[in-house]
Structure formats: C-alpha cells, structure tokens
Amino acid sequence: MSSKPSRPYPLDLQFRGHIQGLTYLDTSSQPLCHYFGDVPYALPPLGPFRFQKPRQLPPCYRYGTKRNPAIFTGGCGVCPQPGVDVKEWDEDCLQCNIWVPIGDAPEGGWPVMVYIHGGFLQYGTPNALDLRAFLSSSPIKCIVVAPSYRLNIFGFLASSTLPTTSYAPNLGFWDQRLALEWTFQNINYFGGNASNITLAGYSAGSHSVFHQLRYDICVVPNEKGIIKRVMMLSNGPGLQPKSLEEVQEQFIELLSTLHIPSTLSPTDQLSRLRSTPARHLVHAVQKMALHQFRGVTDNTFIHAALWPDLTTGYFASRLIARQIPILIGECSDEHFVYATYRPPSPTYSSLQSRLLADYPASSVARVMKTYFPSGTLPVGKYNSWKDAFGRVYADIQIHALVRAMVHALMVNGAGHLLHRYRVEWRAGCVDEKFPRKWGATHTSDLAIWLWDGLAEAEKGIAREFIGPVGEFVQGKEVSTVWGTQSERDIRILKSDGRVEIESDGYWDEGMEVWRHLVGGDKEEKAKL
Template identity: 60%
Template sequence: MPEPSQPYHRDLSFRGFVEGLTYLDESSQPLCHFFGGVPFALPPIGPFRFQKPRSLPPCYRYGTRANPGRFSGGCGLCPQASRQGFDETTWDEDCLQSNMWIPAGEPPAGGWPVFFWIHGGFLQWGSPNSMDLRALLSESPTRCIVVAPGYRLNIFGFLASLDALHSSPDYAVNLGFWDQRMALQWTYENITYFGGNASNITIGGYSAGAHSVFHQLAYDLAVPDEKAIVKKALMLSNGPGMQPKSLGEAQIQFDELLGTLKISPDLSPVEKLAKLRTVDARALIEASTKMKLHQFRAVTDGSFVRHGLFNEISNGHFAQRLKRRGVQLIIGECSDEHFVYGTWRPPKPGYDNMFHRLEADYPLEACRVLISHYFPNGKLPPKYKDWHTAFGKIYADIQIHALERGMINTLVKQGAGHLIHRYRIEWRAACVDKTLPKHWGATHGADLAIWFWGNGNNLSDNEKEIVTKAFHEPLSKFLKGDIMNWGTQHAMQVRTLKGDGSLVIEKDTRLDEGLRLWDALKKIGATGEAKETAKL
C-alpha cells in the first residue's frame, strides 16, 4: 500500500523546478519532504564508463515551472552482486544521483544542518534507497537535511590499471570516491535551494561508507581552505583501513579480470579499456565473482589517495589539519561486528585459503603480516571454533576494531583528542530481529535502527527513550554545531550503550589488542609509502 503523500515543489533558481513528495501522517500532517534520484553528475555510461564523473553543465535544468523534474523514486542501482545474488532488472549504471530527506516546517536561521550520508556495502554493493527517514525527521530530536548519494561500486567504481592510467587520458581510478566528492560538491553548491545550510555540512557513513568518510575527510583536509566543505564527520562501524594497494598490485587484478573475460593480453592498454567499456554489465559482475582477487577497492594513486596517506597519521600532519580546521569526529563500533563480517565471501577452511581471501582486499605485504599475526604457527588458534569464525573476527578487527584504535590513539598523542568522540553499542532494538538472527547480538548493521530511528520499523516507547538519551540528544547538537555533552572525559574513554539499555562511560578494554596489530602493520610499512607512482 503506498505511503500517504502529496507532491512537493521547489524552485532551484537557475537549475529549474523539481517535484518530490511530502510524506503525511494519518492526520494528513506533513512528516517530511523527499526527493529521490536527483542527478548530481552526468551519466557515466557507454564511452564514459571508467571515467571521472562529469559535472552538470551550467545550462542543465531539472525542469520548468510548467513541467518540473519529477523525483519521487530513488537513485539508480549500480550493477552489483549481493548476498542474494543477481537482479539485473534493478540495475542502472546511470547511478550518480542523490536522495534527499528534508524536515517539514520552516528551517532555522541560516538553514537546516546538512548530513551527507554515504551508504555501506563493502564498496561492492548497496544503495541509498533502503533508507526511510520519516520517523527520524518527525519524531526524534534530530532535525537536518540528509543527502544520500549513489556512487559507483565494485568494478565500476574501483577498477584500477597502472598501464591504462599511463596510456588513456580519459581513464581514472578511485571513481567511487570521486563520485562521492562530486556529490558533496553538488550539495555544497545547491543545498541552499532546498533549505539547507551550506556552511554546516557533516559527512557520515556506515561500514564502507565510514571508510569512505575517512578518505573524503583526508581529501578535504588537504585542499585549500576556500575549497574545504567538511565541518564534522561520523565514522560508524569502520576505521581508516590501511594504505590501499599500489597501482602495480591493482594491475594484477586488472589482468585477472581480462583473463576471466577472455580479452586478449596482447591488446594495447587503450584497446583493453575500449573492450571493457563495451562488455555487458552482467558479464562484468559475473566475471568478478569468479576471480581470486574479487574485491574491487581503492588504490593508492597519488591523486585522491595520497602516497603515504597513513604516514600522515603517524607523523602528525593529519592531526594538525584536523586541529587547524576544528573538524570533530564521532567514531565507534558494535560489540559483535564479526557475525555479519563473516558472511561476506568467507574462505574455505585452511591457512592458504585464509591468506588468499585476505589478499582479495589488502596489499600483499599487509596480508603476510596479518596471517603471521593471527596464525603464528600456521594453524587455527584454539580461541576460534572454526575458520569461518576466525575470518569474521579478523575481518572485523582490520576493518573496525584494531585500526580504528590505532588511528585514535595516534591522534590523541598528537593533541587532537578533544576533537574525537567515541562510542560502543552492545544493545539492539527488537525490530532488528526481522533481518538479523537474535543470537548475533549487536552485530554489524544492527545499530542502523538506532541512528535512523527504526529506519522504517517501529521503535517502542522505551526504545525511543533509550536511543534518545544515548545518541540522538547529543547527535542533534553535534549536527547543529552546538556544544555537545558526550560525557567522556577524554578520547580514550568510550560512551557505551549496554545490552540492558543503560548508558555508561567506560575504559576501552580492547585498546592494547588493537594497537598490537596497528604497530605490526606500521613496522613493515604496510601503512606506508607506495612504490609505484602514477603518471597523472
């Protein structure tokens, strides 16, 4: 049954006129406004596949007063393989669009705070279309405009080739990150037309979205002050990761893809790229699922991802930039992240299989450190009941627990601790039982019902009280830019929502464990300089 709604119009000045929806409650009162699938860039299709996003030209109009552009659906879904398999009927390479949720009523002086939200999905799958913020913007203390962009994923967003980059001026890498940046720039330039405050933009994301937030923040901190956009950031259930693979390592994956697609290795790099631009989207996705190196992630290109980016954390440059800009960060985790992490393409049992699975995500040198750190004698340690469990916990450590702590500890030592606000979640709402097994506890993604006030599911009155006190009261102030009472005395303390719904400020009991892995990776340079330099 369709949700009750009525058309909602906005005049976007020189960009024309748009029509979205106003969602209504049972009494026909407005809950919030919504625009779905608003383009922020030109379609990256045909010959523009594997190119940087192209900004909308100055003459671009969304619609006219008589015939406004209608945006009541959602973003195009970048072709992808999910846990459920393939559904190419829903795919659309033309995915560079944003969904926008806007509170009802008059905005405050200066406009609504803006929350730029990057969805997760291991950078391989996902979409902003699964969000339902009607209750968040009508019932919770949180009032802001939420801009949630689509961006290119997997092969489409993170295919990398050193040879192609040297040979093809129309080819680029880290396209998913460039898409996000263009969506952020579009938001900065246009959000005032929707009632937002362009001078108060917070970026946030979950899982791979939080990983993306780190890279967007790192990029933003390095641009001149007059081009900076980010005021505050949220990294929910992901850390910085490690220095991405070099372009040389990425070339190995590129060559494996060509072999899987039976594209001749004797072709020139330009010819190989031309072939890839004509391959059907389903064939590309199917080929990726058959590869040994099946995860397409960011690479160190010297452009969006700087060489030695993670050395900037160690040598104090990152902290200095944070302090100079005054960018505050909320960062944290769930207690049982590993249950969901263990489901994403787990390896078959065995030491070698574990190594090769890690190699799909991380630099080879880092994989050697990781396998030695977790399996010093080449066997499954007694603390893991099986290889599947080990994979989930190791993956969660790398993505979240360990490297998050390494970054935080380093920033605190360099005097940026006053900008960091940490949390831990051990509680989950009853509505999560619909999608995640109850015995998984506060696993990865279980807390989206907290941050998004049920995200389309109902919270009980008691649950609303719990999440309001734990996070939404301070989050509301954080987004506004007001002074926030997080409750911690320093950044090494954690604001924890316990399993019984109580809120405590406590010591981080996993700090030493996390720092051991961080230090092990640093010693061998896995978070250091890349060896290849791209000709950009």
C-alpha cells in the same frame, strides 16, 4: 517509497529550475518530511564515460520548468551489483535522494548531513534508507543528502597500464566528492545551510568518509573545504590500499576471465571493457580469486603516506586547522556479519587467499603472522576458520585500526575533536535480520542511528544515546554532554539500555594488533 502515503511537493530551485517531490504523511495525513529522489548531481557515466571521472552538470543545466517541473519521486539508479535483479540495475546512477524536515528552517538554513551508504564498496544503494521517522521524531533535525555512487568494478577498476587520459582509479570516491560539491553548491535551494555540512557514513560509507575527510583537509585549500564535522560509524581508515602496480594482478585476471586478449593495447583493452555488458562484468568478477574492487593508492585521491601522515601528526595538524570534530565508534560484535561476507574455505591458505582479495600481499603476510603464527587455527580462540575470518576482518576494518587512528590524533594534539562510542544494545527489529545470539553485530545499530524500526518503548533508550548527535549536527560543542574525557573513554550503550562512560577494555589489544599490522616506527613504539 512513493507507495507510502504522500502528496506532491513542488519546489522552485531558482536558476536550477522547478522540481516536484513528495511530502510523506502519517496515518492521519499529517506531514512527516519532504522527499526528492534520483536528483542528478553529475552527468551519466555511460558509453565512453564508463570508467571515467564523474562530469559536473553544466552551468546551464535545469531540472525543469514551472509548467513542466522535473518529477523526483523515485529512487537513485542502482549501480550494477551482485544480489540485485538485473532489471533493477542502472549504470546511470549518479543521483542523490534528498530528505528535508517539515517546518521552517532555522536561521541560516537546516544543518545538512551527506550520508554515504555501505556495502563493502561492492553493493548497496541509498534507496534502502527510509528516513520518515528519523526526520519526524528523532532528536536529529537536518537535511539528509544520500548519494548513489559507482561500486565494485564500475567504481574501483584500477590498472597501472590503462591510459590515464581516458580512465581513472577510485571513481567511487570521485563520485562521492562530486556529490559533496554538488550539495555545497545547491543545498541552499532546498533550505539547507551549505556552511554547516556533516559527512556521515556507515561501514564502507564510514571508510569513504575517512578518505573524503583526508582529501578535504589535506588536498583541498582551507578556503575551499566543505566538511565541518564527520560521523564514522563502524569503520575506519583501514590498511594502506594496494598500489596500482600491485592491483595489476587483479586487472590481468579480469581480462583473462572476460577473454580479452592481453596482447591488445591498453587502449583497446579499455575499449573492450567499455563495450562489455554490465551483467558480464558483474558475473566475471564473481568468478575471480581477486574479486574485491576497492580503493587503490594512486597518489591522487589516496596518498601513499596514509598512515605516516596519521602517526607523524600531519593529519592531526590539518584537522586542528579546520577544527573538524569526529564522532567515531563501533558495535561490540561486528565480526558475526563480517564472517558471512564471502567467507574462506576452512583452511589457512583459503583465509590467506580471501584476505589477498582485499589487501596488499605484504599486509596480509603481517596479518597471518600476527593471528596465526603457527599456521594453524589457535585452539580456544576461534570457533572455525570462518569465525577467524570475521574477527580478523573486523579488527582490520574497525576495532584495531580505529583505535590506532584515535591514538594518533590524541598524541598529536587533536584529541579534543574526538567523540567515541560503542553499541552493545540491539533493538527488537534486528531479530528479523540477524540471530539474537549475534548480539550487537555489524549494522544492527542502524536502527538507532536512522531511527528505523524502533518500538515506542525503545525510542527512549535510543534518544538518550544519540541525543547529543542532534547538537553535534547543528555545530554545537557536545564534549560535555557526550561525556568522554580521554582517548580510552567510550560512550557505551550497554546491552541493558543504560548509557555509561567507560574505559576502553580493548585498547591495549587493539594497539598491539595495530603495531604488528602497520609496523609503527621506533618513536611510535615508544609512545605505545
């Protein structure tokens, strides 16, 4: 990012010290936005602190002095991950990139959006964001804080036997939480309003938003809650994650792949894992059958009653108590991209094995029975096993379970807090990434939400669709301008660029899938 036209931008963070970022400029040297990259929000998770919870910066921590300000013009450390050159890896990745609008902040400070990047919780970086156009010409004006967090084995290693005194599961989620707390405590120094924070995320970032929201409203006392509203873009709560006991099979496979003796004590196993070079860990994971490291049910960050809390109304009651609105939705053709992510071989058993890398065995059994009751590929429904995988994955991650979440909130009195959408249109810049025949597939709408790569003629279409989001982020009531009235209503950006409010044509099918996958109780089935 520093190669773009810019000039230095110093900032006094008061007791936190002095820093220097960038002011990005357009071709006529007019300012577009301010930027600060790789700003630490936690101490480095290195050496003995690998696989431990993130550590807060000490109260005495200073970023720099007036004479020697800390220079923050680069990007966050990139957590080791497949598909990225090893030279770019950096386990010291607990930093955030901060984007600030030009001009005077409104009274109380700029609204703040903490944006969590996606990547299946396995890969990704906030450095991919280029928000110059977003902050200079989109209808949304806010400070954006984009944290990096630990991914794959570094962020989601889990075991029922490792000593909890020196290790914790769900580290990626704990990293995100600490980044959120850091933002709350420090964003006023950047001109932000700490009492007006929107938590947003795309794909796995949206899945993360759900878990962060649940933690903020169900675990944290009301007076210490941080989140004021959320944007869940193309993902949802998902199925109940594996328990620590269930994920132990993956841990045993990891030890075997790395040739770490199972006869060692758990403490010694952890020590060996900490001393294993990052490249060996990443390469070992790529060889494993259970290759997806995701959130686990630890009853600390992720509670075992994830879906019961939704269906019985507990989640809704906490949401209502805090009056937190939710913007939530999908693309019409999510499955095309999902079908490309480590697809199975063309057999029933391979697809089942692929799903077992992500979900509990009991859930996978229900999935296979629901979608493939005869044990074969249904004639006329899917083009191939790869296509079937993409569509099933999209249902579990988005289409079916998002609708189940919406329904649970509606029947428990929180429907007025929901703002649903669906994207069927795609910008021309998406053609460089995905075939045109894929339509509005997963991530194709990032061009709209992040105002990135849009042609001038397309900005009017995008502005009409996301215009209300600008008011949403400010904290204004947007129900009337969003246009939806009931649980089945969706604000749709049609393929021809029109914005329409329509009834959800996938509602009944999505709810039926949910009933089979989650196994709603008799009372819930009666509601359906």
